[in-house]
Structures are given as structure tokens and as C-alpha cells.
Amino acid sequence: MKKFLALSVLAAFSQSVWADVNYSLAVTQPEHHLGNVSVEFPQTAQAHLDVKLPAWRTGRYEILNLANGVRFFEAKDENGKALKWEKVDASTWRVHLNEPTEVNIDYQVYANELGKRARHIDDSHAFIDASGFFMFSESFRQDPVTVKLDVPKAWRSVSGMDNAGSKHSFKAANYDVLVDSPIETGINELHKFKVDGRDYELVIWGEGNYDVDLMLNDLKKLVTTGSVIWDDYPYERYVFMVHATSGAGGATEHINSTIIQRPRDRFGSREDYLAFISTAAHEFIHTWNVKAYRPEGLVPYDYTHMNFDKLLWIAEGSTSYFEDHLMVRAGISTTDEFLNTLTKTVNRHLATPGREVQSATETSFDKWINQGGDHARNYSTNIYSEGALISMALDIDLLDKSKGKQSYRDVHRALYSQYKMPHGFSVNDVKAILKELTGRDYSNWWADNVDAPAAIDFDALFAKVGLELVRPKGAKAVASIDAVAKNSGELLTLTHVRRDGAAWQAGLTTDDKIVAINKKHVGKDLTASLETFKAGDKVTIDFIRRDALQTTTLELNEDFDKDKKLVARKGATTEQMALFKAWMGVEHPNLAKK
Structure with a gap:
């Protein structure tokens, strides 16, 4: 029985x-x-x-x-x-x-x-x-x-x-x-192509100002770059899905495809097109990083609960970091375009007070509950840009100490080799790979840059690859209240008040409506209203809060009308230019212009 x-x-x-x-x-x-x-x-x-x-x-x-x-x-x-x-x-x-x-x-x-x-x-x-x-x-x-x-x-x-x-x-x-x-599924246009024996499809729903031939040409270039980082491809067929639409934007990675959404009229200009193709590069990289290997907190997926992990900065931030590299190596974007994009990331980081508060470990774990808005900017970071910059700092450190022979790409090659799904990797696994590659213990580096808010010395970091952050010629010093305002009709409404800045110290906060500076009505542009002042001047601000008129006094800080820009260092050494090539796969701008 x-x-x-x-x-x-x-x-x-x-x-x-x-x-x-x-x-x-x-x-x-x-x-x-x-x-x-x-x-x-x-x-x-x-x-x-x-x-x-x-x-x-x-x-x-x-x-x-x-x-x-x-x-x-x-x-x-x-x-x-x-x-x-x-x-x-x-x-x-x-x-x-x-x-x-x-x-x-x-x-x-x-x-x-x-x-x-x-x-x-x-x-x-x-x-x-x-x-x-x-x-x-x-x-x-x-x-x-x-x-x-x-x-x-x-x-x-x-x-x-x-x-x-x-x-x-x-x-x-x-x-x-x-x-x-x-x-x-629906009314769409479909384009099929083959590269290196693998099948690809581009399906587009919606009409827009996109150039299909350009998209196909660059996607063909993009999909050849997997070997820049990894030893093989985890698929035989891959589908790029594009929504040219309105009211929606963003993208999502999948194991055999990606979905990319953009406003239908945001493909035509070079800036808009680069935003599209860089998104495609980001999702393409995810085919390995996240889909083929990912942090252990996401293995297996629990579809009904939050999946916490301290390494989302690698899952997303490292992907953001690599996307620009692959586009440069593929010849899709130029070195100057890469430097412009990196400049924006660095300046955004420097303008985010939360970088002094929240570490990459913390922002990874809290991604599920992170707030948006002004509080987040003042007290938080995000896994994308912060993770990208930490990835860059680690990459240049590896390249510098190995004289160009080892890079962060080797770390991801090892993660793919050793921790393919259904296995996940941990913090200790990443540290072990770093030690195996270099013979050095990266525990202290990790503690200073990942477990604590990263304090990146950009001047020293970029000098290693023959670059520098400089203020553009003609940039002028201007007076600032360390806040951002938008026109809300007759008045300007504060949308961001920088933590510990002039406006913050004076007690101003988001949603306050600025009426006057030194009893003179503020127009539609806060910057224009401050043109007659200089840093150090004390001014009276009249503002409305809870429908009541209030007054405060603050001392204006110094700002500039143009942000710093990342450029090639004129006196870059041969070693620095060689390290740049090992980093980006193309010649240093000083050599490329000769």
C-alpha cells in the first residue's frame, strides 16, 4: 500500500x-x-x-x-x-x-x-x-x-x-x-536585422520624429559591444521595443528585450536622439548586469514583496556608467559628447547636498522607499548617478594602479562568469573579486566610498586620465540665495532650497512664494532680480506662506552663471593620455585632434 x-x-x-x-x-x-x-x-x-x-x-x-x-x-x-x-x-x-x-x-x-x-x-x-x-x-x-x-x-x-x-x-x-x-501587440512597424549570428528586432508603436534608418544603424553598432566587457552573449535573439508616445517616458530591461518610451517629438534633435540611444545602451547592458547576474537580494524575485539589497548601485549605477563607454567605443557618440554628459552628472552630484548624507549602500537598500522632491535632494542620493560616479572612481583607481591592465570591466566579467543566474552575488563576493584581480584588499576603499557618503576628489581623479574640471571662459560670479524657483503666475515659488544655503539659513522653504527683494517686486526670473546685487550683500525677502505675508533677511552667496566643464587637460602627460585610452577605448582628445 x-x-x-x-x-x-x-x-x-x-x-x-x-x-x-x-x-x-x-x-x-x-x-x-x-x-x-x-x-x-x-x-x-x-x-x-x-x-x-x-x-x-x-x-x-x-x-x-x-x-x-x-x-x-x-x-x-x-x-x-x-x-x-x-x-x-x-x-x-x-x-x-x-x-x-x-x-x-x-x-x-x-x-x-x-x-x-x-x-x-x-x-x-x-x-x-x-x-x-x-x-x-x-x-x-x-x-x-x-x-x-x-x-x-x-x-x-x-x-x-x-x-x-x-x-x-x-x-x-x-x-x-x-x-x-x-x-x-498592435499597429506597429517592425524591422529585423542580424549581427554576428544573432537575431534582432526593432518594433515601434506610435508616430514620431524618429529616424528609423539612424536608429537601426546605431543599434547594429551597439550590439557588437558586449564583448568589450563580457566573454559571451546570454541570448540568441533580442527585441528593442519603442513607444513614441505622450505622457510617458522611461525604459525597462528584460532578459530578451527592452521597452523604451519617449515623447513622440523627442527623437529629432541630436540631444534628444542621444538620450534615446543611451537609454538603449543602458537596457542592453542590463541583459548581463541584472538579468544574467544580479545581487543576491533579487534572487529569486519575490514578486509580492520588496526585494531589499545593498548593491543596487551596481545593478543600476554601474549600468549607467558603462552605457556612455559603449557608445563611445561603438562610434555612436563622440568623446566631446561623452565629456558633456559626464560633466552634467558631476555637476548634478555637486549640487546635491544629499551626497554628504546618504551612502551608496543606504540609497541602494532604501530605493524601495526613497522619497522624491526637495527633501530627497537635500538628504538622499540615487542609485543611478551616485552608483555611476562610484563605478567611475573604482574604474580609474583600478586602471591607475595596474597601469591600464585592469579595470572595472574585469570585475563585471568575473561577476558574469562566477555568479550567473540563478546564483546571486553579495558585497563580500565583489570584494573577493577585487582582491583576486589586484591582490589588494578593497575593504577600506569600500568603507570610505560605498558604506559612507562618497567624497570623490574629482580634480585628482580626472587628472589621472588627462582631464580637468574648469570654469568656462567668460563665466561671471553672480549673487545667489541658494534656491531654485519657478514662475507660478504673478509670483515665483521656491521648488528647491539647498540645505544650509542662504535661503535655508534664513528660514525659507519649498512652496514659499517670493514677492519682493528689498521691497522691489520680483519678476518672472529670480536670477534677473538678483543681477544688481553681489555676494555678501544682505537683502530683505518678502514672501507668502500659508497665504500670509512674511519677511526674512539673508546674506547672498556667490555662484556662477556657468557650471564647470570637463575638458582635456592641455598639459596631459603621455601616461595620462595612455590611461585615458585604456579607460575609454579611444584616443585622448589631445591626440585625436592632431
Whole structure:
């Protein structure tokens, strides 16, 4: 009897392991952003089956409460009989079972969150990230899945997943692959190309001022650069999805694709185009950094809870750092354009008082709860720009101490080699790689630059690669209250008050409305109103707070009408220029101009 039961359990387990979870989505009322979802789960003998919709989606470290779009939930057994169910938390439906049975789920989804890149349906397309549409059960999370779409005949469906017998159906090895393989279906244009034996697709939804030929030309260059850092490619086919739209912007990485959203009229100028192609480079790098290897706090993904980790600055910031390198090496952007971009990052960092307060470790861990706005700027950093600058500091340190033979690229090559998914890496793992590469203990460097707010000496750092931060010729000293204001009609409203600056010390804060300086009405431009003053002058500020007129006095500080700019050092040595080439893969600007 025991042997019979054991065989029965084994057979049931085997059936579960190899059975598919089948999803279908019918776009029923696209003009109202509605779709109907059906899910067929394999037979199970559990007393209940918990089915969940993710509370967040990969690539965005924020609880999105995606279950708020679900209505008309129903559960039936394999014979079509209704099953009792109850909601047990924000994202979980518990289906009660009286006997072994397949479980079939039906529900409606409201999909009108384009900017979150989780779900969107309208009369021209649907963007389908599984986290916003398709429920899962931990019991069948590793089972193969299929997705079938019922969409208008004129629509085209594209995904990084393989087709499953028809142009509107797809298959994946398991739910984790499905949730990381979005589908773009609708009225779109599709371009296919091949580079180094790998297949690529560019699918664009929406009309805009983009140049498809330029996009394809640069994407072909971009995808050759993986070998600059890593030993191989983790895919055979990759899809670039682009939304030329309005009211949404941003991008998200996936294991076999990316989705990039930009305003439809923000592709044409060189500045706008570089913003687009650098985003493509960022997401392309994520194919390795985050998707092929990632910090242990994200392994495996817990789709219904926050996934805390202290290394998000590597996951995101290092990706931001490398994107400009790959574009320069590919010949997509020039060295001057790279220096302009890096200048903006450095100046933004220097203008952020939060850099003196929050470390990369802290901002990584707190990414899930970080606030925005003025408080964040004064007391916080972010994993993207801060992580990029720390990555740069580490990279130049490695290059300098090895005379160009070792770099931060070697660290990521080792992470990819040693910690491929499903393994994750820890802080100690990164330190161990650094010691293995260099023979030096980086614990003190880590304590000073990662676990504590980084105090980067940019002058010393850039000098090593033959660069310097200088004030542009003709820059003039100007008086400043150390605050930013925007025109809100008749008055200027403070939007940022720099911590410990002149306005801060005088008691001014965000949302105060500036009326007058020394009893003279302030116009639409705060800078223009301060032109007649100089640093050190004491002035009286009349302002409105809570609808009441108030007055304070402050002493003006010195600022400049032009920020410092990163340029080639005129007297750069041969060693410094050689280190620049080892760093960027191209000649130092002084040599390139000869």
C-alpha cells in the first residue's frame, strides 16, 4: 500500500512538473482599456491553491499594487464547476479545493498604466508585461507556460519569447521567463536585422520624429559591444521595443528585450536622439548586469514583496556608467559628447547636498522607499548617478594602479562568469573579486566610498586620465540665495532650497512664494532680480506662506552663471593620455585632434 501511494504521489508530481500553465488574454474593449484573462493551472491535490498577481515589476524597485486593476475574479474546476475563493492579501486569491482538479481562473484587467510599463490597452495596441496581467502560483512557477492573445486582425504581436504555433501565441520555460518577456501587440512597424549570428528586432508603436534608418544603424553598432566587457552573449535573439508616445517616458530591461518610451517629438534633435540611444545602451547592458547576474537580494524575485539589497548601485549605477563607454567605443557618440554628459552628472552630484548624507549602500537598500522632491535632494542620493560616479572612481583607481591592465570591466566579467543566474552575488563576493584581480584588499576603499557618503576628489581623479574640471571662459560670479524657483503666475515659488544655503539659513522653504527683494517686486526670473546685487550683500525677502505675508533677511552667496566643464587637460602627460585610452577605448582628445 505504501509503495502504491509513493508511486501515485510521484506520478502526480511528474504530471505537475511537465504540465503547462496556459494563459490567454482577450482584448475585448480596447477603447476602455479592458481585457479578459484566463489561466489554466494543472491538476493539483492541495487543499487550496494561492494565485497571485505581482505587486511590482522587475526593473522598477517600487510597490505598484498591480492587483488594483483586477475585477470579476472567478475560479472553476476541470469540469467547469465554481470553486470557493477568498482574497487573503492585496495580491493573493486563495482558491479552495475539495479534491484533486485542474484550476481555471478568469478575471478582467483594467490596463491604463502606460508609464509604469506594466500594462496598457487602447484601440491601437496593448503592451503586456506579465506582472500586470497574468497571475501565478508558486506551486507551478517553474512549469512551462503558453500565452495566447485574442486581438484585432490587423494587429502584430512581438515578444522576445518564441511563438507557440501562431503569430499571436508565445511560450516560455516558466513564469519567471514570462514575467521578463513583455509582448507588444498592435499597429506597429517592425524591422529585423542580424549581427554576428544573432537575431534582432526593432518594433515601434506610435508616430514620431524618429529616424528609423539612424536608429537601426546605431543599434547594429551597439550590439557588437558586449564583448568589450563580457566573454559571451546570454541570448540568441533580442527585441528593442519603442513607444513614441505622450505622457510617458522611461525604459525597462528584460532578459530578451527592452521597452523604451519617449515623447513622440523627442527623437529629432541630436540631444534628444542621444538620450534615446543611451537609454538603449543602458537596457542592453542590463541583459548581463541584472538579468544574467544580479545581487543576491533579487534572487529569486519575490514578486509580492520588496526585494531589499545593498548593491543596487551596481545593478543600476554601474549600468549607467558603462552605457556612455559603449557608445563611445561603438562610434555612436563622440568623446566631446561623452565629456558633456559626464560633466552634467558631476555637476548634478555637486549640487546635491544629499551626497554628504546618504551612502551608496543606504540609497541602494532604501530605493524601495526613497522619497522624491526637495527633501530627497537635500538628504538622499540615487542609485543611478551616485552608483555611476562610484563605478567611475573604482574604474580609474583600478586602471591607475595596474597601469591600464585592469579595470572595472574585469570585475563585471568575473561577476558574469562566477555568479550567473540563478546564483546571486553579495558585497563580500565583489570584494573577493577585487582582491583576486589586484591582490589588494578593497575593504577600506569600500568603507570610505560605498558604506559612507562618497567624497570623490574629482580634480585628482580626472587628472589621472588627462582631464580637468574648469570654469568656462567668460563665466561671471553672480549673487545667489541658494534656491531654485519657478514662475507660478504673478509670483515665483521656491521648488528647491539647498540645505544650509542662504535661503535655508534664513528660514525659507519649498512652496514659499517670493514677492519682493528689498521691497522691489520680483519678476518672472529670480536670477534677473538678483543681477544688481553681489555676494555678501544682505537683502530683505518678502514672501507668502500659508497665504500670509512674511519677511526674512539673508546674506547672498556667490555662484556662477556657468557650471564647470570637463575638458582635456592641455598639459596631459603621455601616461595620462595612455590611461585615458585604456579607460575609454579611444584616443585622448589631445591626440585625436592632431
